[in-house]
Amino acid sequence: SAPAALPLPVLGRDVTVPLVTGGEAVYAALDYAASAPALQRVWDDVAAYAPYYGSVHRGAGYLSQLSTDLFENSRRTVAEFLGCRPGDQVVFTRSTTDSLNLLAHALPAGCEVFVFETEHHASLLPWRDARVTYLDAPRTPGRAVETLERALAGRDPHGPALVCVTGASNVTGELWPVRELAAAAHAHGARIVLDAAQLAPHHPVDVADLDVDWVAFSGHKLYAPFGAGVLAGRADWLRDAEPYLAGGGASRTVARRADGGVEVAWHTTAARHEAGSPNVIGAYAIASACEALTAAGFDALVAREQELIARVREGLAEVPEVRVLSLFGDDAPRVGVLSFVVEGWNSSHFAAALSAEYGIGVRDGLFCAHPLVRTLLGGTPQEPGECGAPEGGPGERSLNAIRVSFGAGTPDEHVDRFVRAVR
Numbered sequence: 001s002a003p004a005a006l007p008l009p010v011l012g013r014d015v016t017v018p019l020v021t022g023g024e025a026v027y028a029a030l031d032y033a034a035s036a037p038a039l040q041r042v043w044d045d046v047a048a049y050a051p052y053y054g055s056v057h058r059g060a061g062y063l064s065q066l067s068t069d070l071f072e073n074s075r076r077t078v079a080e081f082l083g084c085r086p087g088d089q090v091v092f093t094r095s096t097t098d099s100l101n102l103l104a105h106a107l108p109a110g111c112e113v114f115v116f117e118t119e120h121h122a123s124l125l126p127w128r129d130a131r132v133t134y135l136d137a138p139r140t141p142g143r144a145v146e147t148l149e150r151a152l153a154g155r156d157p158h159g160p161a162l163v164c165v166t167g168a169s170n171v172t173g174e175l176w177p178v179r180e181l182a183a184a185a186h187a188h189g190a191r192i193v194l195d196a197a198q199l200a201p202h203h204p205v206d207v208a209d210l211d212v213d214w215v216a217f218s219g220h221k222l223y224a225p226f227g228a229g230v231l232a233g234r235a236d237w238l239r240d241a242e243p244y245l246a247g248g249g250a251s252r253t254v255a256r257r258a259d260g261g262v263e264v265a266w267h268t269t270a271a272r273h274e275a276g277s278p279n280v281i282g283a284y285a286i287a288s289a290c291e292a293l294t295a296a297g298f299d300a301l302v303a304r305e306q307e308l309i310a311r312v313r314e315g316l317a318e319v320p321e322v323r324v325l326s327l328f329g330d331d332a333p334r335v336g337v338l339s340f341v342v343e344g345w346n347s348s349h350f351a352a353a354l355s356a357e358y359g360i361g362v363r364d365g366l367f368c369a370h371p372l373v374r375t376l377l378g379g380t381p382q383e384p385g386e387c388g389a390p391e392g393g394p395g396e397r398s399l400n401a402i403r404v405s406f407g408a409g410t411p412d413e414h415v416d417r418f419v420r421a422v423r
């Protein structure tokens with residue numbers, strides 16, 4: 001089917017799963033927003049490198065030098081992929097969550113933080129030790145800009161401030177007006193970090209063009225394996241901050257002081273925040289995914305995803321009980337991520353049935369964006385509101401939703417089977 005036309009084959013074979021109704025089905029993974037399959041090219045690159053890897057940075061041997069080059073070249077590849085400015089740093093982290101926590105750790109003293117309540121918890125929660133202003137959910141992209149401008153207008157423009165915003169929602173898939181929000185932040189003397197966990201796998205991200213100060217994303221959503229992520233952007237706050245982790249690799253020199261303590265001179269490069277032996281394979285896999293996506297061209301990926309979105313939307317439109325969730329309106333541009341509820345059904349039961357009866361893997365719950373999902377469902381806060389916890393039995397209204405998401409490698413057959421199952 002169609003993905004053959006897309007020059008981005010993903011790793012994997014068809015996996016056959018047993019169904020409770022008897023028989024079996026080829027598993028349809030429609031949960032790319034949580035973790036996407038690795039690209040075949042990424043896996044091939046990692047396998048080709050595997051026989052040659054050695055310790056990085058501190059080894060004198062040939063393979064150590066090769067690995068060090070590969071690690072440092074991966075940084076350059078990622079910087080190019082993101083359109084970084086000269087002087088920007090690319091720090092390899094574990095994930096988007098880790099990247100944003102690192103930036104939270106590097107905030108200058110007295111920094112104010114502005115964040116929409118609609119954010120994923122990874123963008124919402126790391127700033128708890130700063131002075132945080134949570135902004136109400138805007139119902140249009142224009143409102144988002146106005147809300148931010150109003151909030152920033154009241155602050156002291158000379159003090160440091162950071163805005164944190166998602167590029168594409170992990171719940172609705174909707175695109176946020178990043179360029180306009182960056183302009184608003186900068187007009188009021190604030191910096192901005194882009195949570196590109198959902199944007200980068202679906203859309204080109206150009207840091208210089210968007211004029212964002214930092215960007216964060218995860219390898220496992222960008223068709224690379226688990227365990228590595230990126231924080232890229234302005235060097236100054238990162239260079240001035242205490243190391244995120246203290247240890248070897250982050251320190252340039254360490255010496256005993258006359259008073260018995262130790263004197264440490266920390267690196268001022270990305271290494272400052274990468275103490276310990278780094279995840280070289282994870283970094284290399286991300287760089288390989290960046291190269292593969294660039295070579296294939298986002299145009300082909302976006303066009304394919306839009307086809308799939310249209311297929312899903314048309315199919316779901318025929319089911320009157322289905323309500324697709326949207327903050328910015330039904331026609332708002334989105335990436336291949338879509339959440340919905342089915343009237344008369346508990347979302348967790350519904351998702352469980354998709355898996356057990358049809359072999360379709362989706363996600364249910366509040367998607368680690370509890371305030372947003374509650375806003376979208378018009379719900380009152382509930383306790384305990386766990387991600388994915390069923391609330392109520394069949395036939396009762398549930399305060400959670402079902403999310404379907406896809407991308408490179410998704411065949412028409414998977415989304416068609418999903419639509420038939422929902423029907």
Ligand code: PMP
Nearest residue numbers: 095096097120122170197198218
């Ligand atoms: N931000 C967004 C928008 C996300 O969708 C996610 C993952 N669901 C994250 C941040 C966190 O990513 P990770 O779990 O890889 O740290």
